[in-house]
Amino acid sequence: MALEGTNVILREQRPEDLQLLADLRNDLDTQAWSKTLPPDYTQRMFLTQFEQREFSYDRDDGRFIIESKDAGEMVGYISYTGLEMRWDVTIGIMIAKDFWGSGLAIDALQVLLLFLFEEMGVRVVRLWTHTGNARAIGSAEKLGFKVSYRQRESIFKAGKRYDNVNMDMLREEYYTLHPDLEDNLPPL
Amino acid sequence: MNENRFSSERLCLRAFEPDDVTVLHAYLNHPSLTGRRYIPWSHSNDIPLSLTQVETILEKWGKGEKQFHLAVVSSGNDKVIGHANCDWGWDPHCPHISLVIAPDYQRQGYGSEVFNLILRYLYENTHAHNVAGGMNDWNQTARAFAQKHGFKETGKMRRAGLRNGEFYDWIGVDILRPEWQALEGA
Numbered sequence: 300m301a302l303e304g305t306n307v308i309l310r311e312q313r314p315e316d317l318q319l320l321a322d323l324r325n326d327l328d329t330q331a332w333s334k335t336l337p338p339d340y341t342q343r344m345f346l347t348q349f350e351q352r353e354f355s356y357d358r359d360d361g362r363f364i365i366e367s368k369d370a371g372e373m374v375g376y377i378s379y380t381g382l383e384m385r386w387d388v389t390i391g392i393m394i395a396k397d398f399w400g401s402g403l404a405i406d407a408l409q410v411l412l413l414f415l416f417e418e419m420g421v422r423v424v425r426l427w428t429h430t431g432n433a434r435a436i437g438s439a440e441k442l443g444f445k446v447s448y449r450q451r452e453s454i455f456k457a458g459k460r461y462d463n464v465n466m467d468m469l470r471e472e473y474y475t476l477h478p479d480l481e482d483n484l485p486p487l
Numbered sequence: 488m489n490e491n492r493f494s495s496e497r498l499c500l501r502a503f504e505p506d507d508v509t510v511l512h513a514y515l516n517h518p519s520l521t522g523r524r525y526i527p528w529s530h531s532n533d534i535p536l537s538l539t540q541v542e543t544i545l546e547k548w549g550k551g552e553k554q555f556h557l558a559v560v561s562s563g564n565d566k567v568i569g570h571a572n573c574d575w576g577w578d579p580h581c582p583h584i585s586l587v588i589a590p591d592y593q594r595q596g597y598g599s600e601v602f603n604l605i606l607r608y609l610y611e612n613t614h615a616h617n618v619a620g621g622m623n624d625w626n627q628t629a630r631a632f633a634q635k636h637g638f639k640e641t642g643k644m645r646r647a648g649l650r651n652g653e654f655y656d657w658i659g660v661d662i663l664r665p666e667w668q669a670l671e672g673a
Binding site: 333452455 | 580
């Protein structure tokens, strides 16, 4: 079974994706953190990262290319990091600007959330954004995330200070929003 | 003016040395520090630690870049009575700090002296704008301590863990440079 939504597929990274990954990182609008600047990433940098990823059954991250089902086109990147198996995980997403407002990001996030709650059995999913990114906060809230805490004025972007914002969604909140699913993880 | 930025009348902050492993091992395993050891994520916050594991912690602290981990030393008896951490690896504008005082030395004002030294160092000798920290929600002592030093609670990361059969949250706290300056009467 592929990680498949209504209009997207989440698939593994391939060498031919690397230039697009560099392009996403080099667009100040599609990546959130000043930490990742400057926007001079090259395909070769991503190739190095790609080649350093080794086989393991004990990985705490997942990295996926978001591909549109109709055109078979790469539209973005979605990942999870810091997985504590059966407990919590942090997710992140970048979507090419051409596909903003298309609903593909929400679709991809729904696919990843289903995977994390149903297959990885996590109890909490977390994400980071900032108060300058109303679009991201709105999308996360639409999916059921709630703002959990913030670090005030800790983001500097486009000459302005913003709060770093952490959002989270509990397992029971996810299953309440998806009554078609049954939560069979043992209660604590 | 005291030229040593890392000492007060009753204590000093210095780098950890290998010989400190015994005292660190002893107080980290004290039951009252369960769940609030402020050690690297790779090590358990509540399971008893071996001497070898504590050596690993000291090694990690010693190798860390863009961070410091200092021993809190009592001037009276030259004993290590705690540890103070600071990490600015994500952004030097917003370092993250934490502090542990060994149980035998708690509630004697040492923690406040350490916090005053560190905040003064960060705001007078670095370009920090937001100094942040955090604690589990059941740690009322730490919450009151942070509040006393001008930190504001900025929310809680839900379900940080499980303790005695109950979920707990992690409370984020921070203090901005202008807030610290106002408290200092600058």
